[in-house]
Every structure is written in C-alpha cells, then in structure tokens.
Amino acid sequence: MTTILLVDDDIHLLELTAIQLSSEGFSVLKAKNGIEALDLLRHSRCDLAVVDVMMPFMDGYELTSEIRKQHGLPVILLTAKSQFEDKEKGFLAGTDDYVAKPFEPKELIYRIKAVLRRYQHSPAEEAVKIGQIIVDKRNYEVHIQDKTILLPLKEFELLYFLASHPKQVFSREQLIEHIWGVDYEGDERTVDVHIKRLRERFSDLTNDFSIKTVRGIGYSLEAAST
Structure with a gap:
C-alpha cells in the first residue's frame, strides 16, 4: 500500500x-x-x-x-x-x-x-555515465569517483535528462515540459536558475561535462573530449 x-x-x-x-x-x-x-x-x-x-x-x-x-x-x-x-x-x-x-x-x-x-520509472532508466561521473536514477545520486552528491530533485532530473541526450539542444520550453510538466505555471527563468546552480556545483568537481548555452535556443550538455 x-x-x-x-x-x-x-x-x-x-x-x-x-x-x-x-x-x-x-x-x-x-x-x-x-x-x-x-x-x-x-x-x-x-x-x-x-x-x-x-x-x-x-x-x-x-x-x-x-x-x-x-x-x-x-x-x-x-x-x-x-x-x-x-x-x-x-x-x-x-x-x-x-x-x-x-x-x-x-x-x-x-x-x-x-x-x-x-x-515509477522503467528499468531502462537507471544510470547515465559521463566520463567518471555516474548519474544514477535508481537512488537519485550522482557519483564522481569516491564522492556521492545529492542534488535537489529538479536539479537532478534536469542533469539526468540532459546527460541522457548529450549534444542535443533543448529549448527552455522543452525543458520545462520534461522536468516540471506541461501545467507548470512559472516562467522560463526557472530553467536558467537551475542550470546556473548545476554549473556552480560541478565547476570545481569535474571537467567531464559542460552545459552549453545555445544562444537564442536553450541548452545542451556536452561530454569533454577524451
């Protein structure tokens, strides 16, 4: 129950x-x-x-x-x-x-x-790996080598979604729909705030990925070249 x-x-x-x-x-x-x-x-x-x-x-x-x-x-x-x-x-x-x-x-x-x-996500939605980082949706944790990071839910879901579609560009409207839902009544500034927080959290922890601003469109996540 x-x-x-x-x-x-x-x-x-x-x-x-x-x-x-x-x-x-x-x-x-x-x-x-x-x-x-x-x-x-x-x-x-x-x-x-x-x-x-x-x-x-x-x-x-x-x-x-x-x-x-x-x-x-x-x-x-x-x-x-x-x-x-x-x-x-x-x-x-x-x-x-x-x-x-x-x-x-x-x-x-x-x-x-x-x-x-x-x-209630499907078994296929488990973990995404970017370099040495694992974004694990089974327990909503991010692992960087020996460190475990717990993010606020929407930050985690945003990171997981972008990491699941590397190099794909999403508009703010698309990200709102996927992460917050179609009935979300706030404006697109929410996406910018969450992207800023993700960048700040990971800037000193890893160079394995970056979240790029695509001018006039939105954002994409790119893994670092190896």
Missing part, C-alpha cells in the same frame, strides 16, 4: 485530508510540524510527503529540503501563496508540485498520483 506523509499544523485540515486520502486507498501518516515529520520518517516507510508551507519551528521549504536530502522522497507543497517567487522557492527546495489552498480533494489526489507515476 502506498503511504503518504501529511504535514500541517492545521489539525482540522490534517484530519480531513487524511480521511480523504484513506478513502482513496492510501495509508496515511500525520505530523503537525517538521520536527514530528522527520522523526516519523526515521522510523516509518513512506512514498510521498504532502507538506504545508506555513508551519512553526520549520517551514515547508526547509522541511522539503531536509526530506529530499535525507530520504529522497517526492514532495508536494500546500500553500496559500500563488506568486511565482514562492513557487520558485519551493521548486528550488526540491518540491515536485504545488497545490494552492483552498484546494479540492480530487485535485490533491490527482497530483499525488501524477507525481508517483513520475517516480
């Missing part, structure tokens, strides 16, 4: 959402804040987390980052805010999707199922 972790300091909403998810056949774990959530994850198996943004002790962005870093789970953020800057902050923290409050239960359930489908 698929287990969903719900994290929200609104007890009424927490209980109501848990009932709705249970009626859809999900097993549900409940936490009132980020500290409780991380403690639950240390002792229980979970498939996806639904996290409220505004909470005491640890906000949803920080909790999302910790869940991605420690457990590699997909995360959906619940928020009363819908501005692009807030969504961008969430995606940079590693969230997979956003649901704005108030929301229809069917919308949340649809988005949970959609995110879970994205994580």
Whole structure:
C-alpha cells in the first residue's frame, strides 16, 4: 500500500485530508510540524510527503529540503501563496508540485498520483555515465569517483535528462515540459536558475561535462573530449 506523509499544523485540515486520502486507498501518516515529520520518517516507510508551507519551528521549504536530502522522497507543497517567487522557492527546495489552498480533494489526489507515476520509472532508466561521473536514477545520486552528491530533485532530473541526450539542444520550453510538466505555471527563468546552480556545483568537481548555452535556443550538455 502506498503511504503518504501529511504535514500541517492545521489539525482540522490534517484530519480531513487524511480521511480523504484513506478513502482513496492510501495509508496515511500525520505530523503537525517538521520536527514530528522527520522523526516519523526515521522510523516509518513512506512514498510521498504532502507538506504545508506555513508551519512553526520549520517551514515547508526547509522541511522539503531536509526530506529530499535525507530520504529522497517526492514532495508536494500546500500553500496559500500563488506568486511565482514562492513557487520558485519551493521548486528550488526540491518540491515536485504545488497545490494552492483552498484546494479540492480530487485535485490533491490527482497530483499525488501524477507525481508517483513520475517516480515509477522503467528499468531502462537507471544510470547515465559521463566520463567518471555516474548519474544514477535508481537512488537519485550522482557519483564522481569516491564522492556521492545529492542534488535537489529538479536539479537532478534536469542533469539526468540532459546527460541522457548529450549534444542535443533543448529549448527552455522543452525543458520545462520534461522536468516540471506541461501545467507548470512559472516562467522560463526557472530553467536558467537551475542550470546556473548545476554549473556552480560541478565547476570545481569535474571537467567531464559542460552545459552549453545555445544562444537564442536553450541548452545542451556536452561530454569533454577524451
């Protein structure tokens, strides 16, 4: 059975959402804040987390980052805010999707199922090697010789996608569609931010690949010549 972790300091909403998810056949774990959530994850198996943004002790962005870093789970953020800057902050923290409050239960359930489908990748989608680097989708890790690097989810998926299609040029619109989904409401600056972060992370670690800007079009990843 698929287990969903719900994290929200609104007890009424927490209980109501848990009932709705249970009626859809999900097993549900409940936490009132980020500290409780991380403690639950240390002792229980979970498939996806639904996290409220505004909470005491640890906000949803920080909790999302910790869940991605420690457990590699997909995360959906619940928020009363819908501005692009807030969504961008969430995606940079590693969230997979956003649901704005108030929301229809069917919308949340649809988005949970959609995110879970994205994580059920085929056996062919395992690992891509670029020089001495292995981008491993089985555990969402990047290996450079004896180092293991954990990236925020969208950075990893962007790197994996580009590395899977070396020298192929993709427009920002194409990358948004492949990584964030066709219903993503943000603008193309998100791609530029993620590319910049990937370049900064790997510039001092390896020369095995570079992400090229193709003026007027988009980006491509090129392996270093041997």
